[in-house]
Each structure stands twice: as structure tokens, then as C-alpha cells.
Amino acid sequence: MAVYNTEQKKCIISFLTDHxxxxxxxxxLIAKLEQCDNITKVPGRSTVYRLMNKLVDDGIxxxxxxxxxxxxxxxxxxxxxxHEHIHMKCTTCGKLFxxxxxxxxxxxxxxxxxxxxIVDRDETTLYGTCNSCSK
Amino acid sequence: MAVYNTEQKKCIISFLTDHxxxxxxxxxLIAKLEQCDNITKVPGRSTVYRLMNKLVDDGIxxxxxxxxxxxxxxxxxxxxxxHEHIHMKCTTCGKLFxxxxxxxxxxxxxxxxxxxxIVDRDETTLYGTCNSCSK
DNA sequence: CTAGTTGCAAAGAGTTTGCATGGCG
DNA sequence: CGCCATGCAAACTCTTTGCAACTAG
Numbered sequence: 001m002a003v004y005n006t007e008q009k010k011c012i013i014s015f016l017t018d019h020x021x022x023x024x025x026x027x028x029l030i031a032k033l034e035q036c037d038n039i040t041k042v043p044g045r046s047t048v049y050r051l052m053n054k055l056v057d058d059g060i061x062x063x064x065x066x067x068x069x070x071x072x073x074x075x076x077x078x079x080x081x082x083h084e085h086i087h088m089k090c091t092t093c094g095k096l097f098x099x100x101x102x103x104x105x106x107x108x109x110x111x112x113x114x115x116x117x118i119v120d121r122d123e124t125t126l127y128g129t130c131n132s133c134s135k
Numbered sequence: 136m137a138v139y140n141t142e143q144k145k146c147i148i149s150f151l152t153d154h155x156x157x158x159x160x161x162x163x164l165i166a167k168l169e170q171c172d173n174i175t176k177v178p179g180r181s182t183v184y185r186l187m188n189k190l191v192d193d194g195i196x197x198x199x200x201x202x203x204x205x206x207x208x209x210x211x212x213x214x215x216x217x218h219e220h221i222h223m224k225c226t227t228c229g230k231l232f233x234x235x236x237x238x239x240x241x242x243x244x245x246x247x248x249x250x251x252x253i254v255d256r257d258e259t260t261l262y263g264t265c266n267s268c269s270k
Numbered sequence: 271c272t273a274g275t276t277g278c279a280a281a282g283a284g285t286t287t288g289c290a291t292g293g294c295g
Numbered sequence: 296c297g298c299c300a301t302g303c304a305a306a307c308t309c310t311t312t313g314c315a316a317c318t319a320g
Contacts, residue, residue, distance in 0.1 A: 050300085107242060
């Protein structure tokens, strides 16, 4: 099945790439896209839903729930190495932090040794307060 | 505002308590309750929704998304000390494990020292594979 | 009794889908 | 030019809400 590289698809991917530190609900994403003036073709609502589902299936975008929200958030998966470490999301400022790789390995090995639990790195995001926000 | 202890509320809480190792979507919960024969008064759909929202607000039940599902799961919060340690959920067998308190403290302190990030314990569930399932 | 709770049905919100049109390759 | 992608509107699913009847305390 051929895949076409349409304006709508490019528009969403480039927006998410430009805001790779933030995540958006579908509603937020649509609102943001409509505000952007450097966008040639703002995709329609159903196209956004369809594209996001496909992008999640393809592993280009990650779907998750932020804090206690009842809606899904979408965020671009930044690189393949992104799967390799723990993420920390600040619930105050919303920024996503990446734990150093060796620190990640150390922590996960410690959990394995003590609790005999193999943590799935890709599924792991810690929520809390970042350095700046805790000051 | 007074709070009445109705059959419907008791029925949901006792079911969740009896299955404190499992979590359910609303749909699953309703189906299970309808199957149970030792239940005097099966609550209606809207009552289940209303009660679950209230139970979550009151901190008696926890709402979260399991794996890549698009629906919320509900699980009873097992005890007050439950907030104090990290949870580990096996994505294979579905069981919830509790990390030892001293281990939790050690890990979180290590993260704080290295990444300057204060992890919210209450928000933290690690997903992965438990000891039995990894064999 | 009285006020919180329930169940029904209807409304609301979020998401998916069928189909005709448009546009990429 | 053929086939995939898009947009609209309608359908669908999940959840909430208004209201009259019910019931715990």
C-alpha cells in the first residue's frame, strides 16, 4: 500500500517536531494548527484523528495520559535512543526530561536486583517536580 | 453533606476489594457485577459512573490507563501506606507489585541526587515484567 | 421526614466511518 | 491515470446530567 506524503501529514509532523518537548490533546493540536499562519493546509478534524492513530501505530508519535487528565496526549517520539532511557515529566511546567543513560541503567538494574522486576523503559515516565520548579 | 452507605456503593467497593489485585474498565466492572450472584442490588450504569468518579475523588479508587488501552481502568487503593512506595505492574499477568519502602526511598533519592527531579510517588507505576512471568 | 442516591432517558463530548471528491506519484 | 488521502456529515461509543422516584439515617 503506497503512502502519500500530503501537506496535512507534513503539517502535523512538523508541528510536533517543532514542539517535541510538549504534548497535546487532539483538541489542543487542532486549535494550534488553526492558529499557525505558516501552514499551507490545515487538516480537518477527522484527518487529524486518522493521522494521529496511524502515527501512533507507526511508532512516530506516543499516546499517553498526562497526570489525572481524562484525555489522551500525543507527543512525537524524538529518536530511537529515546526508548532507551527513563523520562521524567514535570507536572508543574510540563517539560519532559531525559534521564542520563548510565543513570537509567543503574536504576533499572537496582530494581531488577532487589525486586526482580524487569522495567519496560519505553513505558516508563516518572511524574514529579523538576529542578527549576522545585526552587 | 451527609453520605449514605447504599447497597450499590457497598457492592462496588466490596467487589473491588475482593479483586484488589486486578483493575477493571467501567464496562468490565458492570459486566462482572451483573454476573455476581451474591449481589443484592446491581447498580445501574449511571450510578457506576457516578460512584467511580466519587471514589476516585475520595482517593478510594485509582484511575489510570493500562498499557496501550484507550480506556480507563479502575482499581481500589489498597491502603494508605500504598502511596508511600513505587508500584510495579506486570504487563503480562496484570498483577500489581509494591516495591519495598527502603528500596523506594533509595531509588528516589538517587534520582533526586543525579537528575534533580523530585518524583511524585503517588503518580509512579513502573510497567514491565514480573519475576514469575520472565521465567 | 429530609436530603442524598438511584435509574432512566436524553443530552453531550469525543472518536470513527462511509462516501464522494481531490491530489500524489 | 489509479489509488490513497481528505473532508464532510452521520454514526457510534463513552460519559454526564436532569428529573422523578426511592431510601438511608
